[in-house]
Amino acid sequence: MKISNLLGAAGIAALLCAGAARAEETTVRIQDYAGNGNMLYRIAQSKGYCAKRGIKCQLQMVASGPLGMQALLAKSIDVAFVPPEVAINASLKGAVVKTIVSGAQRNVFLIVARNDLKIPDGDKDFKAMMAALKGKKIGVPARGSGAELQFALMAVKAGLNPNDYTYVAVGMTNTSHGALMSQQIDASMTYEPSASMCNVLKSCTTVYRGAFATEPKEIGGTNGASADMFVTQEMIEKSPKVIDGLIAAAKEAEAFIQNPANFPEALKIAKTYFEFKMPKGDEVMEVSLKSNLPSYKAGVSRDALKQIAANMLEMKQIPAPFDTSKIVYDKAP
Template sequence: MKINQRFIAMAAVIMASVLLPFSAVAQDSKPVIRLGQYPGTVGNMHAQIAVEKGFCDTYGIKCQLVTVTSGPMALQTLLGKSMEVGMFVPEVAFGGIAKGADIQVVMGGYGSQPYALVVRNDISLPKGEGNSMAALKGLKGLKIGVPSRGSGAELHLVELLNLAGLKPTDVTIVAVGAPNTGYPALVVGKTIDAMINFPPLADMCNVGKTCTTVLDLSRGEGPPAIREMIGASVPMWMRRDYIEANPKVLDALQRAMLDTEKWMKDPANFDEVVAIYSKHIPLTGIANAQQILRSWLKSDMLQISVRLNRVALKAIHDYALRNKLITEPIDLNRVVWAKAL
């Protein structure tokens, strides 16, 4: 019996309309991993590049970025289940854990402390022979910008002030946001005299010759107590309940981050990394923006690693305990996920 061609065509259309939603569901059924990212700075470079280049999709997961503006905000967003991965300093994490936050570190992120302390060029600080402590004493009475109150930058500022024999009340601490908003406040509006903030702050000062770097913690400068933290300064954290419920997702995420790191550290891909960040950090209105961006990213490439340094993490824990950021020791064996990189 001859089948009507029009009937066949109609049947094909009906079948397509039925199957298409299922196909879309299959494509969208990948587990979604939301990772915190800081605006105006490199932030979680692994997450940014993985999303842009599709490394997560290779392993059957979908990575998305969630904007956070500080470590404390990242912790709260993580605990509120509005994202799965937060990248913030252990000092903030330990404070949360001491109050009951059940989170674990799953891999590294940014090895060194991602902060530089700078002053505007018209601010005169004492000079010491190879000793920044003399300059730190000169901060007394100044108005100092930080990304946000309670952030890792402020915690380190307080530590530096203590080492110089000063108290936090000897200065005025002001929240100014990321470098792209803090830098104009420092050198144009002059509403602050100094600032401790994320990269590319030091590069902005060096290229623009508008401010002077007192200490660049991201390049290993500073007192021994802070240098000992290199290797675990800003790792990635997740909730324990999510980790235990999704071991295969965690395995896929780690593999994706390892691939991402290998790709972005390949010199052949550096121009593409710069192009990606040019879209997200335009450095509008800042002279020599591209030169600053390239210098900054090249420097940061040396600091990023998903490999966590456990010895450095303990040094950070001891620092937090010594400076009363936490009042009781924390069991690091419980804090570090058993399969952390």
């Protein structure tokens, strides 16, 4: 009888401890995108890397970088996954935000075009591509987004004017593809899985990939910090252990996804967050994930951030040189 009572008491104590552990878990709302989205934190949450550090990584879909930054500053999310251009603009307006890890080191932007336009391959000759796109309607995730800013820079480097094109906000990759198919736009400065959709479905043509670009060099130089995780200074000061936990979880997720043996499981995790409801949707997801693998790393290249700020200055998108150390957490990898 005494043993039974002791076991019962132990069981109750264990349940109370488990409940207390769950109560102490901190929910962190992190920006995600359609398609492969925020793979480091999808994996970190699914594999228990967040929970190991007392964190629940709650992924929330937000369609673009500018909207993600707005949500961060409005405290609708805790971590924005955005291009540094967006963070620099926010900083210049008085926001104090800092990157803690990258989520897509290589330049995420690419250009897809309607098949019937026969646009030259920009990876071989970006100037010919930009000339062929002159006067066309170019889709971008949102007006003022990193995609539009980089497209404008490419226009200048090709000897053209950014105003030679008409920019149309088309949102995430699924709506971007729809706008392309309905001919609302002629081409789109977008991100994966747009290229994979074109390649698998043969519905459009990928004409440029920033991730592998050598020209213009100003675009190639952005590889290393293309899209990063930003938090507010307020969060850093109030929850330093949570920030450290997020960094550690991202590093562990990087180690997992960079192991080729883990690709099938990584693909399965990606599909639990988003599936393409279209013909060959599973194939699109797989092709896209494989193409993006080199980008899924936590380190933030300080040199790439400097190149991005230099590009913005050259394009007169900022009034003076910007010290990018202002937007980097000192413990960021």
